Amino acid sequence: MNIYVMVDMEGISGICRVSQVMQGQPDYEKARRFMTWDVNACVEGCFEAGAKKVLVRDAHSCGFNFLWDELDPRAEYIQGESRLRRMPELDSYDGLILLGYHAMAGSMQAILEHTMSSASWQNFWINGVRSGEIAIDAGIAGDHGVPVIMVSGDDKVCAEARRFLKGVVTVQVKKGLDREGGFLLSKEKAHRLVSEGAAKAVRECGKIKPYKVRHPVRMRLELVSKGKVPAERENLKVIDGRTYEVTGADVEQALKML
Ligand SMILES: [Zn+2]
Secondary structure (H helix, E strand, O other): OEEEEEEOOOOOOOOOOHHHHOOOOOOHHHHHHHHHHHHHHHHHHHHHOOOOEEEEEEOOOOOOOOOHHHOOOOOEEEOOOOOOOOOOOHHHOOEEEEEOOOOOOOOOOOOOOOOOOOOOEEEEEEOOEEOOHHHHHHHHHHHOOOOEEEEEEEHHHHHHHHHHOOOOEEEEEEEEEEOOEEEEOOHHHHHHHHHHHHHHHHHHHHHOOOOOOOOOEEEEEEEOOOOOOOOOEOOEEEEEOOEEEEEEOOHHHHHHOO
16 A cells, blocks of 8 residues: 655644744744654554555645654655646555645634635635635545545544545544634644554555546636736636636646636
8 A cells, every 4th residue: 555645734733823834933943843743653654554655745835844854764755846746646656645734714713724825815616616725635636546545634624624525534633723723732642643543544545435526627716815816818717806717627737727
């Protein structure tokens, strides 16, 4: 069993403030260590359950967040940009873990909720269904026949994951109180939950179906600001002064057109 892990930062255990997830901010350097610890706990669980190969992509912001010299030596890692594909070499993997993810934009009492960009994305739909990053990444993986087997983060993203993905293992490492506040666990407890969840997900991998989005894929984006909607062109329709819609052959292609 080969396992792919996408790692975001907002849903990592111990993280509940914007200053922890932005490079250059006072709490960021420490939070990178929290992220690295969750990664190592996840890798541990995957190998414990018999994974042959684990590839982990640092997927938050510019992709330079993991402390490379503290990563578990058994896995392989992707850091930095990947403009061509969001998940390079995904086709040779059997299951995808979304580690440290967050609830979609507009979710209530959800830690650091947003969809792709807090600054510019207000609301987002895939084929008419209001969606967040869980559906985006599960949809991209689904187009390659790969199921999302586990999601970790706060209680809101876990509920969102269960709503979209039947049979997915969810690991709640914190509970949202506000956009920048929540109930946290100790690091020992959070890491144990991540390891146990990853092991369970790897064991159940064969039973979980990929998330299939109907093609062609229609994505509608409502922006935060006025006056930013692009001009109409082929496969791009303007809905109103803040909203437009694109149609792409698959999830990743539609996403690139936004
Ligand atoms: Zn992020």
